[in-house]
Each structure stands twice: as C-alpha cells, then as structure tokens.
Amino acid sequence: MNGSATAPRLSTRFERAVRRHPGRTALVAGGRTLTFGELEEASRRVAAGLRVGGVEAESLVGLHFTRSADLVIALLGVLRAGAAYVPLTPSHPDSLLAFVIENSAARLVLTDGDPARVPAPPDVTVCGTEDLPETPFTTLDAPAPHPHQLAYVIYTSGSTGRPKGVEVTHGSLDALLTALERTVYDTGPAACVGWNASPSFDASVQQWLRLFRGDTVVLIDERTRTEPEALARLIVDQRMSELDISPAHLLLLLDPLEAADLARPLRLLIGGEQIGEALWKRLGVLAESGRVSSVNLYGPTECTVDVTAALIDGAEPPHLGAPLGHARVQVLDDLLRPADEGEIYVSGESLARGYRGRPGLTAERFVASTVDGGGRRMYRTGDLVRRRGGRLEYLGRSDFQVKLRGYRIETGEVEAVLERCPGVGRAVVQLEHDPSGEPALVAYCQSSASLSAADLRAAAGRQLPAYMVPSVFVLVGRLPLTDHGKVDRAGLSVLRAAPEPVASPQDGPLSETEQMVAAVWSHLLGVEYVGPDDDFFTIGGQSALAIQLASRLRRVLGRAVPMVAVFENPTLRGLSTYLDQGRGKD
Known part of the structure; x- marks a missing residue:
C-alpha cells in the first residue's frame, strides 16, 4: 500500500x-x-x-x-x-x-x-x-x-x-x-x-x-x-x-x-x-x-x-x-x-x-x-x-515493449490489431528506423496479395492512436522462421528491400515547386518517384516526419511553413499549390 x-x-x-x-x-x-x-x-x-x-x-x-x-x-x-x-x-x-x-x-x-x-x-x-x-x-x-x-x-x-x-x-x-x-x-x-x-x-x-x-x-x-x-x-x-x-x-x-x-x-x-x-x-x-x-x-x-x-x-x-x-x-x-x-x-x-x-x-x-x-x-x-560507477546504464527491454517519441508501446497490441484485418495471417511489429534514419514502427505482415499497405494503415488508424500506427508496412507471402518454427525477428529487416516506385515518370512533368517538394519527400521517405497525387502519409509519412518536412521546406524557401499545412495538404500537388499561393508566409 x-x-x-x-x-x-x-x-x-x-x-x-x-x-x-x-x-x-x-x-x-x-x-x-x-x-x-x-x-x-x-x-x-x-x-x-x-x-x-x-x-x-x-x-x-x-x-x-x-x-x-x-x-x-x-x-x-x-x-x-x-x-x-x-x-x-x-x-x-x-x-x-x-x-x-x-x-x-x-x-x-x-x-x-x-x-x-x-x-x-x-x-x-x-x-x-x-x-x-x-x-x-x-x-x-x-x-x-x-x-x-x-x-x-x-x-x-x-x-x-x-x-x-x-x-x-x-x-x-x-x-x-x-x-x-x-x-x-x-x-x-x-x-x-x-x-x-x-x-x-x-x-x-x-x-x-x-x-x-x-x-x-x-x-x-x-x-x-x-x-x-x-x-x-x-x-x-x-x-x-x-x-x-x-x-x-x-x-x-x-x-x-x-x-x-x-x-x-x-x-x-x-x-x-x-x-x-x-x-x-x-x-x-x-x-x-x-x-x-x-x-x-x-x-x-x-x-x-x-x-x-x-x-x-x-x-x-x-x-x-x-x-x-x-x-x-x-x-x-x-x-x-x-x-x-x-x-x-x-x-x-x-x-x-x-x-x-x-x-x-x-x-x-x-x-x-x-x-x-x-x-x-x-x-x-x-x-x-548495468551498474557502472554508481550509475545505472540502460541496456534495453526484456520483452517486446518499445518506447517511441515518449510513448510506451506494446508491439503485441499493434500486432493483434493488424491480425484482425481480413487477409492477414500473421503480423510482427518492431522498432527499427524509417528511410530518414528516425526511429519508427515497422510492421511485417504475412498477407494476401489483395491487401495493400494503405489498406492496413487505414485499418490500424481506425483502432489505434496515431503514435501506434506503423510508419512502414512490409507485406510478404510468408515470414521467415527459425529452426524452432518461430518468427525469425532478427532476419525480418532483410525483407525491407529498396522501395517500389510510388509513381512512374509517365505521370507527366512536375512544376518547379513540385520538384523541390518531391525531392524532400524522396529523401525523408526513401522513395524513388513521387507523383503529383501521392499522399505523404499513405507512402510512409507520419507526424515526426511531417515536422521534419515542414522544417526542411522552411529552410529551402526561407519563410514559415506551418506543420499543419502538411496535414491539410497531404498530396504533392496540394502542398505545392499551397506554397505557390504564398500561404506559407502565415
């Protein structure tokens, strides 16, 4: 007591x-x-x-x-x-x-x-x-x-x-x-x-x-x-x-x-x-x-x-x-x-x-x-x-719990939500890094071919707070197993191959502003192509990356770009139009 x-x-x-x-x-x-x-x-x-x-x-x-x-x-x-x-x-x-x-x-x-x-x-x-x-x-x-x-x-x-x-x-x-x-x-x-x-x-x-x-x-x-x-x-x-x-x-x-x-x-x-x-x-x-x-x-x-x-x-x-x-x-x-x-x-x-x-x-x-x-x-x-010189040195977790941006997350809770989605046989979620090098939740899902990362991201968002929705989804036909028949968590990261192009060059030419924004997106999200109708959050963005995006755009443009503009204009075309109209000066 x-x-x-x-x-x-x-x-x-x-x-x-x-x-x-x-x-x-x-x-x-x-x-x-x-x-x-x-x-x-x-x-x-x-x-x-x-x-x-x-x-x-x-x-x-x-x-x-x-x-x-x-x-x-x-x-x-x-x-x-x-x-x-x-x-x-x-x-x-x-x-x-x-x-x-x-x-x-x-x-x-x-x-x-x-x-x-x-x-x-x-x-x-x-x-x-x-x-x-x-x-x-x-x-x-x-x-x-x-x-x-x-x-x-x-x-x-x-x-x-x-x-x-x-x-x-x-x-x-x-x-x-x-x-x-x-x-x-x-x-x-x-x-x-x-x-x-x-x-x-x-x-x-x-x-x-x-x-x-x-x-x-x-x-x-x-x-x-x-x-x-x-x-x-x-x-x-x-x-x-x-x-x-x-x-x-x-x-x-x-x-x-x-x-x-x-x-x-x-x-x-x-x-x-x-x-x-x-x-x-x-x-x-x-x-x-x-x-x-x-x-x-x-x-x-x-x-x-x-x-x-x-x-x-x-x-x-x-x-x-x-x-x-x-x-x-x-x-x-x-x-x-x-x-x-x-x-x-x-x-x-x-x-x-x-x-x-x-x-x-x-x-x-x-x-x-x-x-x-x-x-x-x-x-x-x-x-x-570990005790060292009278201090406690942090070594990590003894379980599958992680901490991300101040929040404590049981990865099992995220996995359970994803496994309730039709077409998902098994899901494994762990803390890795997103394409920009920032800590992020990555979900590996054994799923049917009809599912997409956008489908799973939307399903997770309907049941989990935003900070628990994985930033990266890797969809595979089967997950690697150890000799004991358990998921080989150490070997999961090799499934994250180079990202597929999210838009082809056939989308047509981009404006100067769209090219500048697309270059920033490409660096932050690790994608090769960005099309005018691509959505920042659908192709791997999340709130922490949105903060970085707004900060980088401010440095490039030399004027204020509030982060809320990224949420209100999540597509490449929408955000570029917002910037061209000069509303980033607010």
Missing part, C-alpha cells in the same frame, strides 16, 4: 498556493490567462457540481478535452471532488475511446466538444462542465482524499490488443511531488512550466502537479507543439523556466532553441525514451553555457511518472542517475537476487495500485518484494540495466 496513514499533503497544497498567491498567474492556455484565485473558483464550481451529482471517492470521470483551460479546470475539479480522472484524447479512434470508457467503468464524461460525438455507452452521462448541477454551496463538501484513493487511471499499450489502465493514488502523487521538490525542482522564485505532454501520457501529471506548489503552467497548444520555431518563440515570450520533452521531440527543437534569446535559464525535463549519446553530449555542451540545463528522468507509468533522475553534464555517458526519494530501485537477476546487471524492480510509495479490472496481470507485474519484506510489493519494469 502507498502513502502514510494520514491524509496526503497533496489535498491541501493547491488551496495553500491560492491563499499565498491569489493574484499570481496560475495557467496560460488557449488564449486565456487565469490567476490562482480564478482557477480555484472555477475548479471549485466543477467540484461542487460533481459532488451534488453523486461523484465521490473512487468515482471515475472521463475528461474528453482539447488542450484548453477547461481541461485543467475540469481535472482540478475532479481531484478536488475526491474522485479520479481518466484522460480521453479526442483525436484517438472512437473504438479506443469507447473501450477506455467501458473498461474504466466511468459513469460520467466531461467534454468541451459536442457530447453526441463522444463514443460513450448509453448508460454513461456525457456533458460539459457548464451542464453540471448548480449548487449554492460556498464551501466544497468533499473530505480530504485518503492516500489509497484513486487520483487517475491512464491507459497504456497492452500486449493482448487492448490497452491496460494503470491506477494511481493520491498518496503516490504526493510522494512524487515531494521527491521532485527535494531532488529536481529549483528552490528559487516560482517557475514558469511548459506543459508539453499529452494528457493521456503520464508525463503530463508532472506538469499539472506544478500548480499545487504555486508555479505557473503554460499549456502548449497542439500546433505550437509541432512547430519547433513556434515552440522556441513561446518559451521566450512566456519566460519559461522549465519544459518537459521527449528526446525525439527535443532533437527537432534544439536548433531554434540554441538560436533563441532566452529571457531566463531553461531547464529541460527529458523522459519517455532513451537519450542517445550524441544528444547527451550536445546537452552537456549546452549546460556549460549556463543557458540550458537538462535532467534525464526515468520511470514507468506503473511507478507514478518518475523514479530516477540524472543531471546531464556531458562528462559521463548516458545513464539513468539515482533514485528519487519516494522509490527504491533494485537491479535483480532472473532469480530475483541483487546483481550488477539485470532487470529494474521498483518498490516504495511510487507504486501504482495495479491495473484496472486486471487482477491476474497486476499479480504478474506487481510481485512480492524479495528485498523490502513486510508484505511490500515491487514492480517488474522489464527494463534491463
């Missing part, structure tokens, strides 16, 4: 911040700026409406919001009502959202959109915060949450084809915030923190928690997140002092960030995937300048966001650092004995309660501790490390 026997400090932290700094800016989001006093009043109204409507401890409330101030108001309202929230990203497929709502047993979903468009069962109430019952109460009728009560359930990828909900308690949240304050956060003036992560990604928790200590949170809109130059400008304009970011996203931001005239030193909180040696060294050079410092944070969702931290100075090779104060990190071998090289096991206050409605899986991953005793649990992370 997590937490102490008394109510966690988290239950009173926000109210204390409001009392101390009612006029300080608490939140900047979607063109709105709210002080702590205004955010307190708005979230209290939501909390009171939820309580009057029957929401109580252990109730789960779905949050179906865009990246707006209303999301934060609703989230705080749920927590202040003593309940727990379930993030529902509107851009995710309806089938996935419907599963999460049903599996979590949420009986209420709050949204800032059309309630009719939320794929909830008939017995689930869907409404906006303005539709909650009104109450004349001036005080909030909600007891302080017990440390063992749920605070949120975040769904992560699962190997069976369905995601699994990780149940995190109020006590674990309080322990996380306390540990970060003692180890990572600055003790000086109030910070201005950029909230970059998706609410469905547990890194977001670390960002909204900053409101509980009186810091200002800037919720970064979706368009700015995907435009490196725009994000760098926002960092300067808002005088940000901290930003959470994944290594893959940071690689795109570094150039404009190094060129920016930062108003104050910036600290990067980096997590979600392994930092490569080249990026680690570059961050070390930045640290020497005194303008940008970086912290490498590691932790599974099941251990409440972060359990280790390492200050990056470039003097040492990449490592995970030391445990935070709320977690005990052990390296154990296959017999659960302490070892210099083995799997990370985590115990302590950071542990989640388990998986929603999955007692068998909970018992499999949260095992009895062999080092703590007293009936305590420890979580099997699946992450392999």
Whole structure:
C-alpha cells in the first residue's frame, strides 16, 4: 500500500498556493490567462457540481478535452471532488475511446466538444462542465482524499490488443511531488512550466502537479507543439523556466532553441525514451553555457511518472542517475537476487495500485518484494540495466515493449490489431528506423496479395492512436522462421528491400515547386518517384516526419511553413499549390 496513514499533503497544497498567491498567474492556455484565485473558483464550481451529482471517492470521470483551460479546470475539479480522472484524447479512434470508457467503468464524461460525438455507452452521462448541477454551496463538501484513493487511471499499450489502465493514488502523487521538490525542482522564485505532454501520457501529471506548489503552467497548444520555431518563440515570450520533452521531440527543437534569446535559464525535463549519446553530449555542451540545463528522468507509468533522475553534464555517458526519494530501485537477476546487471524492480510509495479490472496481470507485474519484506510489493519494469560507477546504464527491454517519441508501446497490441484485418495471417511489429534514419514502427505482415499497405494503415488508424500506427508496412507471402518454427525477428529487416516506385515518370512533368517538394519527400521517405497525387502519409509519412518536412521546406524557401499545412495538404500537388499561393508566409 502507498502513502502514510494520514491524509496526503497533496489535498491541501493547491488551496495553500491560492491563499499565498491569489493574484499570481496560475495557467496560460488557449488564449486565456487565469490567476490562482480564478482557477480555484472555477475548479471549485466543477467540484461542487460533481459532488451534488453523486461523484465521490473512487468515482471515475472521463475528461474528453482539447488542450484548453477547461481541461485543467475540469481535472482540478475532479481531484478536488475526491474522485479520479481518466484522460480521453479526442483525436484517438472512437473504438479506443469507447473501450477506455467501458473498461474504466466511468459513469460520467466531461467534454468541451459536442457530447453526441463522444463514443460513450448509453448508460454513461456525457456533458460539459457548464451542464453540471448548480449548487449554492460556498464551501466544497468533499473530505480530504485518503492516500489509497484513486487520483487517475491512464491507459497504456497492452500486449493482448487492448490497452491496460494503470491506477494511481493520491498518496503516490504526493510522494512524487515531494521527491521532485527535494531532488529536481529549483528552490528559487516560482517557475514558469511548459506543459508539453499529452494528457493521456503520464508525463503530463508532472506538469499539472506544478500548480499545487504555486508555479505557473503554460499549456502548449497542439500546433505550437509541432512547430519547433513556434515552440522556441513561446518559451521566450512566456519566460519559461522549465519544459518537459521527449528526446525525439527535443532533437527537432534544439536548433531554434540554441538560436533563441532566452529571457531566463531553461531547464529541460527529458523522459519517455532513451537519450542517445550524441544528444547527451550536445546537452552537456549546452549546460556549460549556463543557458540550458537538462535532467534525464526515468520511470514507468506503473511507478507514478518518475523514479530516477540524472543531471546531464556531458562528462559521463548516458545513464539513468539515482533514485528519487519516494522509490527504491533494485537491479535483480532472473532469480530475483541483487546483481550488477539485470532487470529494474521498483518498490516504495511510487507504486501504482495495479491495473484496472486486471487482477491476474497486476499479480504478474506487481510481485512480492524479495528485498523490502513486510508484505511490500515491487514492480517488474522489464527494463534491463548495468551498474557502472554508481550509475545505472540502460541496456534495453526484456520483452517486446518499445518506447517511441515518449510513448510506451506494446508491439503485441499493434500486432493483434493488424491480425484482425481480413487477409492477414500473421503480423510482427518492431522498432527499427524509417528511410530518414528516425526511429519508427515497422510492421511485417504475412498477407494476401489483395491487401495493400494503405489498406492496413487505414485499418490500424481506425483502432489505434496515431503514435501506434506503423510508419512502414512490409507485406510478404510468408515470414521467415527459425529452426524452432518461430518468427525469425532478427532476419525480418532483410525483407525491407529498396522501395517500389510510388509513381512512374509517365505521370507527366512536375512544376518547379513540385520538384523541390518531391525531392524532400524522396529523401525523408526513401522513395524513388513521387507523383503529383501521392499522399505523404499513405507512402510512409507520419507526424515526426511531417515536422521534419515542414522544417526542411522552411529552410529551402526561407519563410514559415506551418506543420499543419502538411496535414491539410497531404498530396504533392496540394502542398505545392499551397506554397505557390504564398500561404506559407502565415
């Protein structure tokens, strides 16, 4: 069990911040700026409406919001009502959202959109915060949450084809915030923190928690997140002092960030995937300048966001650092004995309660501790490390789980979705590199001749969030097998022969702009020919490559090309026409 026997400090932290700094800016989001006093009043109204409507401890409330101030108001309202929230990203497929709502047993979903468009069962109430019952109460009728009560359930990828909900308690949240304050956060003036992560990604928790200590949170809109130059400008304009970011996203931001005239030193909180040696060294050079410092944070969702931290100075090779104060990190071998090289096991206050409605899986991953005793649990992370000079050096995974652009993905879930497609006999998905050299999911499918990569990409997109849809599909008559009759995963990459031309030269001459764009596409996607009607995303593009595409076009043209233009004009002809009309100057 997590937490102490008394109510966690988290239950009173926000109210204390409001009392101390009612006029300080608490939140900047979607063109709105709210002080702590205004955010307190708005979230209290939501909390009171939820309580009057029957929401109580252990109730789960779905949050179906865009990246707006209303999301934060609703989230705080749920927590202040003593309940727990379930993030529902509107851009995710309806089938996935419907599963999460049903599996979590949420009986209420709050949204800032059309309630009719939320794929909830008939017995689930869907409404906006303005539709909650009104109450004349001036005080909030909600007891302080017990440390063992749920605070949120975040769904992560699962190997069976369905995601699994990780149940995190109020006590674990309080322990996380306390540990970060003692180890990572600055003790000086109030910070201005950029909230970059998706609410469905547990890194977001670390960002909204900053409101509980009186810091200002800037919720970064979706368009700015995907435009490196725009994000760098926002960092300067808002005088940000901290930003959470994944290594893959940071690689795109570094150039404009190094060129920016930062108003104050910036600290990067980096997590979600392994930092490569080249990026680690570059961050070390930045640290020497005194303008940008970086912290490498590691932790599974099941251990409440972060359990280790390492200050990056470039003097040492990449490592995970030391445990935070709320977690005990052990390296154990296959017999659960302490070892210099083995799997990370985590115990302590950071542990989640388990998986929603999955007692068998909970018992499999949260095992009895062999080092703590007293009936305590420890979580099997699946992450392999080596002890070196008092540091933990990351070696990889012990299973088929991967991390891509900050998201943890069970490749088995993607495989299960693809194998449900008619005509697919077997699917194997693994992390490799796309034609531009960036990490990407590659799907090898044993399939009928009537199927195409576009068919499978569309089918996957109807059931999986965009970050889980493979970038590359390799369709074959049969998959290579080992002597034991299993798929030869090591030999799969040889099936990725040189790409077939996606359009023939007989398509006719291309305009000057089309030739320029086609050359960029060809380099990024590894295709020989690009025709005027080819779609960037159909022939292998994905969101990370779209960011690179927009960035390269900006360098070639010498003017702004927002990434949204790639999504709105995905064909070669459409994007070229957009650029010729000069709308890239916006």
